[in-house]
Amino acid sequence: MAAVEPRARDFGRIAYGAGRASAQRLTIARTADAARGRAFSVEELATSARAQDPGIGLATVYRAVAAMEAAGFIEQLGTRDGAVLYARCPSTSHHHHMLCTACNAVADVACPVPEQPSGGGADGFRVTGHRLVLYGLCGACGADADALVPTRESPRSESDCCGSAGDA
Amino acid sequence: MAAVEPRARDFGRIAYGAGRASAQRLTIARTADAARGRAFSVEELATSARAQDPGIGLATVYRAVAAMEAAGFIEQLGTRDGAVLYARCPSTSHHHHMLCTACNAVADVACPVPEQPSGGGADGFRVTGHRLVLYGLCGACGADADALVPTRESPRSESDCCGSAGDA
DNA sequence: TTCAGTGCAAACGTTTTGCACACAT
């Protein structure tokens, strides 16, 4: 494979931190970076990465994903059909994500959760973290829906889209 | 097995809606109800239910769990170590959960998420739902931690406890 | 030279499904 030139090394640092950046890992990280603004599963990432380098094994992608997550290069969004969804996330500050249930588009959302939420028996609890994902339709898919056109390729899955936006 | 008396039928309605309530399903629903205030996996539910009726198959528990979730008798909280966590949830109104990462205690929390959160590229999005889980320590486990005693049986798992409460 | 990363294949744990049978309706 082509020698890893210094520019690539910088990118590898960003994606993998202290971990070593092989040619395969660079390909995987670039593929994830190219998917910015769109959620992807490990399987999908592997498929895309293999378009560049067909020799990449699935285990390698799983290991690279774990390393990129540890380095903060990508984030877990949740699960869909039993598989974990990730997104490339350049933002380092605390925030959450809005996921389009029709096309997997992802957008950053400011955190609306107060440090100590109220209600019920949560009073004695000490909150250390939280996880929030918003579901809905992105601008394009919302427009499609308005036009009464069936949404495009629909990766929608009931399991992870709780219908609970405006109800009491 | 014992005939299903009318009182049990009422309970079955609550747990399974239109679905049929067999003796096994009633045992499973009662077990889930007894675990109120504590999150459980399907495997754990099966183990507890089998203490009452050893003949209950795992597949039956999975099918009962799906039915109870469809009827709104239990709710998915998230995943831990690849397995889905559920909790019995009597409240029918929209709310979220606080999960103790040390002992699996669960408490209801009022929803702090506005209908249309702001920030980033989420402007074109139409929100249809969201999912929020808070992580932390319940009163008892927090007290343990204060006493510098290692928390009890620790079902904690890194994967689902994003450390992100107060950070910018 | 050393040790992290790789590919393959096998293993793992959770969840689903096909089947014949039992039972609630």
Place this chain on the structure above:
DNA sequence: ATGTGTGCAAAACGTTTGCACTGAA
């Protein structure tokens, strides 16, 4: 009588791991 629920076992699924090897440091 009808069709849903049951138990078992096998399969499917995403994911992890052991191994010998390659290649980055």
